[in-house]
Amino acid sequence: MNQRLAILLRISFAVLDLLVLNIAFIICQVMFEAHISNVDRLQYTYFWFFCNLAWVMPSWGMNIYNERDIYSFEKFSRHTMQAFAYFLGIVMLYIVFYKQADLSRLFIISVLSSFATSLLINRFLHLALQHVFQNKDHIVRKIMIIGYNERARKLAAYLEQEPVKTEIVGFCEDENKVHELSHYPIISGLDNVIETSKQYKVTEIFSTISPEQQKGIYTLMNEADQACIRFRIIPDLNQFIRKPVHIDYLNDMPVLSLRKEPLDDVGNRIKKRVYDIIVSALVIVLILSWLVPLISLLIWLESRGPVFFVQQRSGKNGEIFNCIKFRSMRVNRDANEKQATKHDNRITKMGKFMRKTNIDELPQFFNVFMSDMSIVGPRPHMLKHTDDYSKLIKQYMIRHFLKPGITGWAQINGFRGETRTVKDMNDRVQYDLWYLENWSLWLDTRVILLTAFNMAKGEKNAY
Numbered sequence: 001m002n003q004r005l006a007i008l009l010r011i012s013f014a015v016l017d018l019l020v021l022n023i024a025f026i027i028c029q030v031m032f033e034a035h036i037s038n039v040d041r042l043q044y045t046y047f048w049f050f051c052n053l054a055w056v057m058p059s060w061g062m063n064i065y066n067e068r069d070i071y072s073f074e075k076f077s078r079h080t081m082q083a084f085a086y087f088l089g090i091v092m093l094y095i096v097f098y099k100q101a102d103l104s105r106l107f108i109i110s111v112l113s114s115f116a117t118s119l120l121i122n123r124f125l126h127l128a129l130q131h132v133f134q135n136k137d138h139i140v141r142k143i144m145i146i147g148y149n150e151r152a153r154k155l156a157a158y159l160e161q162e163p164v165k166t167e168i169v170g171f172c173e174d175e176n177k178v179h180e181l182s183h184y185p186i187i188s189g190l191d192n193v194i195e196t197s198k199q200y201k202v203t204e205i206f207s208t209i210s211p212e213q214q215k216g217i218y219t220l221m222n223e224a225d226q227a228c229i230r231f232r233i234i235p236d237l238n239q240f241i242r243k244p245v246h247i248d249y250l251n252d253m254p255v256l257s258l259r260k261e262p263l264d265d266v267g268n269r270i271k272k273r274v275y276d277i278i279v280s281a282l283v284i285v286l287i288l289s290w291l292v293p294l295i296s297l298l299i300w301l302e303s304r305g306p307v308f309f310v311q312q313r314s315g316k317n318g319e320i321f322n323c324i325k326f327r328s329m330r331v332n333r334d335a336n337e338k339q340a341t342k343h344d345n346r347i348t349k350m351g352k353f354m355r356k357t358n359i360d361e362l363p364q365f366f367n368v369f370m371s372d373m374s375i376v377g378p379r380p381h382m383l384k385h386t387d388d389y390s391k392l393i394k395q396y397m398i399r400h401f402l403k404p405g406i407t408g409w410a411q412i413n414g415f416r417g418e419t420r421t422v423k424d425m426n427d428r429v430q431y432d433l434w435y436l437e438n439w440s441l442w443l444d445t446r447v448i449l450l451t452a453f454n455m456a457k458g459e460k461n462a463y
Contacts, residue, residue, distance in 0.1 A: 377405025
């Protein structure tokens with residue numbers, strides 16, 4: 001209900017954090033002006049721009065301004081500290097490897113400590129704003145609920161969790177329909193709703209009784225408009241479907257769907273495809289052009305046979321495609337049916353290194369360029385696994401609404417490699433479905449950055 005407020009807060013704190021970083025830099029530069037020569041000034045400018053980039057990368061990659069945590073001081077502060085730690089690491093790498101930068105160490109310490117202090121002040125400002133939202137009377141939402149039923153009770157429980165101060169004044173229901181004690185008072189019958197709303201200075205009315213159930217609801221809607229009270233209807237869809245649905249409109253006709261799919265939009269699919277083509281082309285030209293001959297030679301020297309392992313896997317809409325990898329195992333008959341396991345004796349020494357570092361997956365950028373795959377998406381599974389798990393997990397095939405990816409949301413959250421149990425696969429599927437419903441180019445970039453980070457630090461399931 002407070003989507004606009006959440007977006008405003010996210011943008012405000014993201015801009016404010018960048019603002020204090022740049023203010024800290026400007027103040028420190030003024031203080032050290034006498035010690036900065038004209039020759040070194042350009043290096044300080046580079047460092048300035050890099051610091052901005054170094055903060056944007058972890059704060060964006062870790063999604064510290066996400067809607068779930070923006071209202072929680074504890075979570076927001078904890079994630080900010082983690083992002084600042086990554087920020088420090090990136091800045092230190094810059095200082096170590098960019099040897100031309102003749103920067104004052106005292107200047108660097110001053111900027112970083114000033115930024116850390118400013119972030120701390122910003123988070124306490126967040127706490128103060130949170131206190132304001134929950135205590136100022138002029139932004140309080142006073143709500144009346146029409147009807148006393150299971151949906152009304154559930155609605156009241158949800159409204160109690162709203163981050164902006166919300167006061168439920170009570171329910172409106174005929175007394176002969178109430179057979180139990182309610183958490184909030186029954187303040188009126190259905191024939192006196194608007195007058196009671198004015199008496200309690202209600203700003204919003206939620207009706208759990210639909211106009212089809214009681215014709216008088218149409219009259220109440222018009223009367224609420226005249227009284228400047230917002231009127232909302234909570235439809236009962238349980239008789240049709242017993243799970244959350246998304247509502248869209250085809251002109252004036254409401255259309256219910258089981259999930260929202262950003263990539264169902266043609267424009268979004270074009271954006272993702274262009275993104276895939278650009279990134280995959282860069283990888284093929286700048287990396288694979290010299291890496292393929294090198295890796296091919298190393299593979300061939302240890303284990304004679306094909307350099308690439310080409311396997312049929314399940315793609316978008318269940319269509320089969322040939323997935324390309326560097327061969328990391330000795331040629332064997334079980335390759336198309338048996339997953340790699342820990343201490344698998346089929347894996348070569350070179351293969352173990354490639355799997356640990358994910359180098360074996362890099363040829364899949366050719367699959368991306370040829371449109372069989374995307375850079376980010378659900379990992380493609382062997383045909384046998386698709387056949388087996390589709391019978392065991394109800395929502396398994398939904399993940400095939402998307403092109404499979406080289407990496408995915410499930411993989412950066414720890415669900416990669418061998419799936420020992422049905423629960424392991426079910427958990428992976430849930431992450432894939434979350435990605436399906438929350439896709440954006442920003443999310444793709446975040447997954448790519450976190451995948452690169454995980455490759456650098458190593459993963460326990462990479463074998």
